[in-house]
Every structure is written in C-alpha cells, then in structure tokens.
Amino acid sequence: MLTGKQKRFLRAEAHHLTPIFQVGKGGVNENMITQIKEALEVRELIKVAILQNNNDDKHQVAEDLAAGAGAELVQLIGHTVVLYKESRENKTIKLP
Structure with a gap:
C-alpha cells in the first residue's frame, strides 16, 4: 500500500509519460493483463x-487493471490510469 507522499511522488514521475495501452470496447481481458504485467516489470510506472x-x-x-496486474493504482484522472508495481529485476524508481 502506497502512502500519500509516495503517490504524490509517482504522480509527478508519471506526468511526462504517454499511455502505452488502451482499453477499448472489448474491455479488460487476460491478454491485456499479461502485457501490462510485462510492461510493469520493465518500466515500473505506466x-x-x-x-x-x-x-x-x-x-x-x-480497479480491474490494478488487481489483475497485481499493481498499485496511483491515479485515475479523466480517462487515464496510472499504475505502479515495483520491479524485481529492473528497479529504477526509488520511493520516498
């Protein structure tokens, strides 16, 4: 569970990122969850x-994306979701 200070830090880090996945009318599916897990392992923040x-x-x-990928929901602003999951191999983000 992230603290308020950590979420604020991650929101600032995610500000310049562009969305790398899109959820369309098909909704959330297993294939998308698998790809998001892999992307989170590499990038930590998407x-x-x-x-x-x-x-x-x-x-x-x-909520479905966060639960499926085992990630923390950092922010939902408009129609953009920010997810964070600490990487095992490629740890780059140091939380306060």
Missing part, C-alpha cells in the same frame, strides 16, 4: 488510456 467507446465504468476498469 499509463493506460480508457477510450471513449468503452462502456464500462472507468473506476471499475482501473
């Missing part, structure tokens, strides 16, 4: 965009 044609609740989509 953004995911929820497209306008997705009919699911954006808060539920964010």
Whole structure:
C-alpha cells in the first residue's frame, strides 16, 4: 500500500509519460493483463488510456487493471490510469 507522499511522488514521475495501452470496447481481458504485467516489470510506472467507446465504468476498469496486474493504482484522472508495481529485476524508481 502506497502512502500519500509516495503517490504524490509517482504522480509527478508519471506526468511526462504517454499511455502505452488502451482499453477499448472489448474491455479488460487476460491478454491485456499479461502485457501490462510485462510492461510493469520493465518500466515500473505506466499509463493506460480508457477510450471513449468503452462502456464500462472507468473506476471499475482501473480497479480491474490494478488487481489483475497485481499493481498499485496511483491515479485515475479523466480517462487515464496510472499504475505502479515495483520491479524485481529492473528497479529504477526509488520511493520516498
């Protein structure tokens, strides 16, 4: 569980990132979860965009992504989700 200070730090780190995944009208699926897990292992911090044609609740989509990937939900702003998971091999982000 991240503290408020850690979330604030991660939000600042994620500000310049562009979303590398998109959740469309197909919703969240196993293939997407697997790819997000792999990306989190390499990058630790990623953004995911929820497209306008997705009919699911954006808060539920964010929770599903975080739970499926075993990651922390840092932020949901607009239709953009920020996820963080500490990497085992490529640890680059040092939390305060």
